[in-house]
Amino acid sequence: MSFNWKQLTLFLSTAVALVLCCMILWPFLSAVVGAITLAVVTYRPYCWLENRVKHPTLAAALGVLTVTVSIITPAFFLVQELIRQALSGVNMLRAGQPQHRLMELLGRHPTIATRLENTASQIDLGQASQRTASYVASHLAGLLGNTLGALTQLVVMVVILFFLYRDHELATTSLRAYLPLDAAETDLLLDHVDDTIYATALGRVAVAAVQGIVAGLAFWILGVDSAALWGLVTALVAIIPAVGAGLVWIPVAVVLGLTGHWIKAGVLVAWGTFVVSTIDNLLYPVLVGSRLRQHTVMVFLSVIGAIVLFGVPGLILGPVILTVCEALLKIWAKQRGTVST
Incomplete structure (x- = not known):
């Protein structure tokens, strides 16, 4: 059997194209996964809405609006607030407040203090906690400061969700056609x-x-x-x-x-x-x-x-x-x- 260069070229070209597509979509991995997850979880409620609205684009828009108001927006602000609270707790750790409370606790419980004395002598708790707090604070501050990036992911997720709602039959048919x-x-x-x-x-x-x-x-x-x-x-x-x-x-x-x-x-x-x-x-x-x-x-x-x-x-x-x-x-x-x- 002769070697088929056309088939090899087609295979390699397809592989390169798929790799490039993955590289393009990689920055939006969270948005893609989030949109697909929301589409699957809310599929039954959306079908109920679609059967009553009848217009696919309007139904998709209403579905996305409902998900955004009830799930996405509250979750976004909740995460931001929790990160702020985490930063506040880390700052307390860096200031040494937990160490003072720990010393007071050990002072009231000498038995526990005796058991921990050998371990504590080997570790500088204050320095270790401050280093840990500095590391955590830098990452939390990055998360809090990356609001623009998070908003971009949310916008992309909402757009993908809209088209998954509106064109879900087309997407399913296309996926079935390409699967071997x-x-x-x-x-x-x-x-x-x-x-x-x-x-x-x-x-x-x-x-x-x-x-x-x-x-x-x-x-x-x-x-x-x-x-x-x-x-x-x-x-x-x-x-x-x-x-x-x-x-x-x-x-x-x-x-x-x-x-x-x-x-x-x-x-x-x-x-x-x-x-x-x-x-x-x-x-x-x-x-x-x-x-x-x-x-x-x-x-x-x-x-x-x-x-x-x-x-x-x-x-x-x-x-x-x-x-x-x-x-x-x-x-x-x-x-x-x-x-x-």
Whole structure:
């Protein structure tokens, strides 16, 4: 068989074009992932709106307006405010206020002070905390000062979301046409991706947000400093599978107990055990059901690895990439006749 230079040239040209397209879209990765996630999660409400408005462009505009007012805008200002609170807390750390409180605490509890004496003698806590605070402050200040970049991402995300709403049938048809799979295999792949995005965004992220709000409310009522910030940290930790919100509220309860607020510590333990940590078990099955079929360990590794590789979009991209690999392996196995799907 003679070597086909035309086919090789076409293949190489296509590969180069795809790489260039990825490079062009890379700066807007967060916007693209956010738009696709919002489109998948809000697909059913949008279909309800589209069936009543009848005009695709008007329906898409109303859908984008609703999402912007109810989700995007509040989330943007909330994140900005939480970053400001984090900077305030870091400045307190740099000023040495927590060190003074720690010394007062150890003075009231000599037993704890004795146990920590050997460890503390090996570490300059003040210098270490100030260095850590300086590092965190520089990054938080960059996030707060990069408002223009965040607004650009939001604008791009809204534009993409509009066209996903208006032209979703065209987008689906085009994607099916370019995938080198038959109809059944394409359905399998797209259904798996759709279920994973839905389960990750509406299930994992939404439930974690509720846990963060409930925990933050408890922190505020109990008088914990920077309650909103710790609520955000709780939500972020709760997103990651196999970690859980207890990684935040348990240490807070311990600190409350060590500082003499035993009643507050007991209330927080009860609230965290029976409310914050229970929300995940109650809401997640209701919102997700059996859509996410991946093992917890694999989801955990995919989320952590994707966050390291892609940043915040990795929360969605990690499970999606894992799902795509799993679906493609099933398709290969089916074609070889080793398994049935």
